[in-house]
Amino acid sequence: MMSALGFFGRALLARPRFAVGYAIVALVVLAALFAPWVAPYSPVEANPNEFLELPSRAHLFGTDAVGMDIFSRAITAPRIDLTIAILGTLLSSVVGTALGALVGFYSVGRGPKVWLSFAVMRAADVLQAFPVFVFAIALVAALGQSIETVVLAIAFVNMPIYLRLMRSQVLSIRAMRYVEAAKVAGVSDATTIRRHIIPNAIAPVLAQLSINVGWGILLTSALSFVGAGVRAPTPEWGSMISMGFQNVVTGQWWPSVFPGLSLAITVFGFSLVGASIEMLSDPARRQTLAQEMERRNARAAARQLVKAGI
Amino acid sequence: MSDRDAGSGFPQNRRQFLRNSAALGGASLAAGAAALPGPALAQGASDTLVVASPATPQGLDIEFDVSLGSIDTLGALYEYMLGYEKMADPHAPGVMREDTGVHPDKPNGLALKGKLAESWEVTPDGRKATFKLREGVKSNWGNTFTAKDVKWTWDRKFNLKGQGLFQTAVLGLHTPDQIKIEGDHAISFNLEKPNPLLLKQQCNLANPIYDSVKCAQAGGKDDPWAVKFLKNDSAGFGPYRLKQLLRGQQAVFEARDDYWGDKPAMKRVIMKEVPTSASRLSLLDGGAVDIAQFLQPRELQSLKGSKTVAVDAVNASYMIWLELNAAIKPFDNIDVRRAFNYAIPQDEIIRTIYYGYADKQTAPMPYIYPMADTSFFDYNLNLDKAKALLGKAGLGGGFSTTISYNAGDPTQEPIALLIQTSLRKIGVTITLEKLPAGVFYEAVTKRQKPVIFYLDSPWTPDPGYSMYLYFNQKSYVDYSNYKNDRVDQLITEGLETLDDKIRQQKYTEVQKILMSEAPWGFLAYPKYTMARKAGLKGFTYYTSNNLRFQDFSRA
Numbered sequence: 001m002m003s004a005l006g007f008f009g010r011a012l013l014a015r016p017r018f019a020v021g022y023a024i025v026a027l028v029v030l031a032a033l034f035a036p037w038v039a040p041y042s043p044v045e046a047n048p049n050e051f052l053e054l055p056s057r058a059h060l061f062g063t064d065a066v067g068m069d070i071f072s073r074a075i076t077a078p079r080i081d082l083t084i085a086i087l088g089t090l091l092s093s094v095v096g097t098a099l100g101a102l103v104g105f106y107s108v109g110r111g112p113k114v115w116l117s118f119a120v121m122r123a124a125d126v127l128q129a130f131p132v133f134v135f136a137i138a139l140v141a142a143l144g145q146s147i148e149t150v151v152l153a154i155a156f157v158n159m160p161i162y163l164r165l166m167r168s169q170v171l172s173i174r175a176m177r178y179v180e181a182a183k184v185a186g187v188s189d190a191t192t193i194r195r196h197i198i199p200n201a202i203a204p205v206l207a208q209l210s211i212n213v214g215w216g217i218l219l220t221s222a223l224s225f226v227g228a229g230v231r232a233p234t235p236e237w238g239s240m241i242s243m244g245f246q247n248v249v250t251g252q253w254w255p256s257v258f259p260g261l262s263l264a265i266t267v268f269g270f271s272l273v274g275a276s277i278e279m280l281s282d283p284a285r286r287q288t289l290a291q292e293m294e295r296r297n298a299r300a301a302a303r304q305l306v307k308a309g310i
Numbered sequence: 311m312s313d314r315d316a317g318s319g320f321p322q323n324r325r326q327f328l329r330n331s332a333a334l335g336g337a338s339l340a341a342g343a344a345a346l347p348g349p350a351l352a353q354g355a356s357d358t359l360v361v362a363s364p365a366t367p368q369g370l371d372i373e374f375d376v377s378l379g380s381i382d383t384l385g386a387l388y389e390y391m392l393g394y395e396k397m398a399d400p401h402a403p404g405v406m407r408e409d410t411g412v413h414p415d416k417p418n419g420l421a422l423k424g425k426l427a428e429s430w431e432v433t434p435d436g437r438k439a440t441f442k443l444r445e446g447v448k449s450n451w452g453n454t455f456t457a458k459d460v461k462w463t464w465d466r467k468f469n470l471k472g473q474g475l476f477q478t479a480v481l482g483l484h485t486p487d488q489i490k491i492e493g494d495h496a497i498s499f500n501l502e503k504p505n506p507l508l509l510k511q512q513c514n515l516a517n518p519i520y521d522s523v524k525c526a527q528a529g530g531k532d533d534p535w536a537v538k539f540l541k542n543d544s545a546g547f548g549p550y551r552l553k554q555l556l557r558g559q560q561a562v563f564e565a566r567d568d569y570w571g572d573k574p575a576m577k578r579v580i581m582k583e584v585p586t587s588a589s590r591l592s593l594l595d596g597g598a599v600d601i602a603q604f605l606q607p608r609e610l611q612s613l614k615g616s617k618t619v620a621v622d623a624v625n626a627s628y629m630i631w632l633e634l635n636a637a638i639k640p641f642d643n644i645d646v647r648r649a650f651n652y653a654i655p656q657d658e659i660i661r662t663i664y665y666g667y668a669d670k671q672t673a674p675m676p677y678i679y680p681m682a683d684t685s686f687f688d689y690n691l692n693l694d695k696a697k698a699l700l701g702k703a704g705l706g707g708g709f710s711t712t713i714s715y716n717a718g719d720p721t722q723e724p725i726a727l728l729i730q731t732s733l734r735k736i737g738v739t740i741t742l743e744k745l746p747a748g749v750f751y752e753a754v755t756k757r758q759k760p761v762i763f764y765l766d767s768p769w770t771p772d773p774g775y776s777m778y779l780y781f782n783q784k785s786y787v788d789y790s791n792y793k794n795d796r797v798d799q800l801i802t803e804g805l806e807t808l809d810d811k812i813r814q815q816k817y818t819e820v821q822k823i824l825m826s827e828a829p830w831g832f833l834a835y836p837k838y839t840m841a842r843k844a845g846l847k848g849f850t851y852y853t854s855n856n857l858r859f860q861d862f863s864r865a
Contacts, residue, residue: 045734048658048661051662065662066662068727227746231743231744233727233742246720249588249609250612251612
């Protein structure tokens with residue numbers, strides 16, 4: 001374990017952009033956890049005596065059209081955005097992974113299970129044929145505007161990704177000797193899938209998780225921007241941008257720009273983390289990185305020697 | 311818009327065209343600009359008026375279309391029987407408005423002037439009005455105006471049963487026979503009961519007179535009321551004719567040389583569709599248009615101090631309020647409705663959201679209308695009083711409810727946020743529900759939301775007309791489900807007498823009751839604003855909140 005952590009630490013040093021990614025994510029998570037204690041003002045309280053004030057010491061990011069403190073709202077927003085995105089992503093990955101494993105396992109041969117697998121895949125095709133955003137809006141319109149619906153929308157639009165990912169993994173794993181051995185030994189299908197297939201197919205799914213959390217935040221914000229996501233005045237980046245963008249024309253840029261920056265930086269952070277997980281979970285690329293780090297160490301050692309005049 | 315148009319009417323290459331379009335400040339304008347001959351956008355053309363509007367007319371027939379773009383074209387294309395005298399606006403220098411007040415010294419107590427009707431007479435019992443019609447008036451199709459045109463116009467309302475049905479009902483007209491031709495140039499309206507609206511309705515924007523000869527000819531046998539024709543073209547006696555209507559892009563009007571009255575100074579009017587207010591603002595600021603309609607208060611504020619652009623803001627018939635649904639708990643309780651009103655931060659709404667381009671709503675009808683009485687308004691922000699009233703209603707611990715608002719109106723969300731914060735202080739938890747514009751109007755008419763915003767204006771400057779619309783339980787527009795038999799009775803009695811003293815007495819009592827029972831959450835009287843080039847003169851305000859292009863001229 002120590003060596004894995006050590007490797008991880010050294011990998012971050014070798015690829016500083018990943019370190020930036022983890023730092024951003026850590027910051028966002030900290031904001032989500034501690035915002036109520038850190039925020040200088042209530043994020044939902046209008047104060048008509050201080051509307052559209054420029055960023056200042058009293059209001060770091062300024063105030064919006066009804067006098068709510070933008071800094072307090074921007075740092076409280078991850079509580080909503082992150083929660084929705086994580087819940088949506090987890091839901092989609094759990095359901096998608098389970099379904100994907102079943103569909104992959106039962107995709108060859110005949111019988112009702114195979115037909116069912118086929119039907120599930122076609123249903124996923126239909127889901128994916130819709131533009132993600134349009135589908136999410138339609139879902140929110142049908143189920144009503146609430147945080148739960150946005151979670152469901154994210155889960156729905158992401159599920160086919162996990163389904164396909166898992167299925168393609170399972171298709172190759174189910175032909176492995178150890179799976180055949182399990183079958184021959186009389187192990188039930190359920191146990192085979194649970195004990196032998198899923199654990200060996202899960203790595204790419206984990207890499208996908210982080211990227212999807214970033215997308216989930218983006219989708220939540222986009223839905224709120226068009227008015228289909230969370231309700232005002234819940235602090236949420238997309239809805240803040242939407243509430244503030246009319247002011248940009250008349251010169252008050254801060255109500256939109258700060259939540260916009262927060263959103264962009266957060267999604268960027270999650271993408272970097274996703275990329276790092278993808279790299280670290282790929283044995284070939286991990287080895288390249290390890291070799292690179294060794295070469296670098298060797299060069300550094302050589303320089304030391306030269307310096308010492310040896 | 312085709313490329314062919316761009317090639318023939320606008321001799322310039324693609325790059326120049328794009329550059330010019332960009333300079334004009336909006337991609338939305340670019341499509342339409344291709345069809346304009348050069349001078350229309352250049353500012354040398356002093357007799358061309360260019361208006362940036364949120365929308366071009368969808369239809370031109372008031373029977374079926376009362377959208378923003380449509381109501382701005384009616385006064386230009388059509389003529390009316392009567393009009394109000396104009397007077398200088400007492401608060402806005404250089405602006406004219408209709409004199410809609412009570413004038414005991416004038417015939418019928420009104421400051422009216424004849425338009426298609428040259429003179430008129432109402433019998434002492436108030437049940438019959440006879441109009442002597444102007445002779446020698448030509449329509450935009452060259453047909454001569456006669457009594458048949460007036461008759462046909464009202465017959466059309468009875469037959470089509472669109473919004474005209476309301477116009478007949480409000481006058482107490484039950485059959486077309488009540489409107490009688492009394493000669494080639496004379497017509498009478500015959501009522502069962504006296505009606506103080508009889509003359510006022512002749513000025514209403516919704517009652518333009520049609521050229522019946524052209525309509526019959528254009529409609530033929532299949533379409534005797536020329537519904538298809540009047541949707542896309544006009545047949546009237548107004549100062550302009552329609553030259554072109556490209557929905558979603560522009561409408562072009564041309565002044566008529568054979569118009570009976572004063573010839574308009576603006577010979578050509580181009581109404582361009584520019585949906586976003588920010589683009590309209592930049593077009594006006596950049597000098598590309600003469601008028602930018604319906605700018606947001608903050609945008610108007612940003613024009614202050616400009617040398618090239620002027621903003622007129624006049625007291626108007628607009629009202630914005632919250633429908634407190636009396637059929638949904640706890641708003642069935644008068645104390646709760648009163649408490650709600652005491653918690654509305656009206657002053658802050660006027661200052662923060664409207665930047666002063668509105669006044670506090672202090673009466674249940676437009677404050678500019680005759681007999682409006684603002685003295686019963688007592689709802690200045692007072693959270694202690696609000697809390698006490700909630701306690702009296704058994705809701706001392708507060709309650710939860712939802713306020714629904716229109717996503718299409720950028721002022722409603724911030725107003726809702728201010729109210730939410732204020733009510734939170736007395737324990738009332740508000741959920742905000744943002745509804746897309748289409749769904750919003752349906753929600754208002756269905757009357758199933760506990761609290762919903764509404765912005766409206768009763769066009770006829772009359773207390774009975776206005777309060778009948780919103781508070782009579784038989785009215786379709788009583789969206790707050792308010793029911794009070796005494797109020798109904800008083801409103802109706804006031805609509806059956808011509809005696810202004812009696813009317814005043816009754817409508818004062820109605821306003822007193824309404825203010826104390828608070829069927830609405832009273833918010834604001836938004837002003838009608840005109841953002842125009844500084845050199846454009848003649849803006850006149852009408853209670854139907856529309857433009858009439860013939861009013862404008864250049865200094």
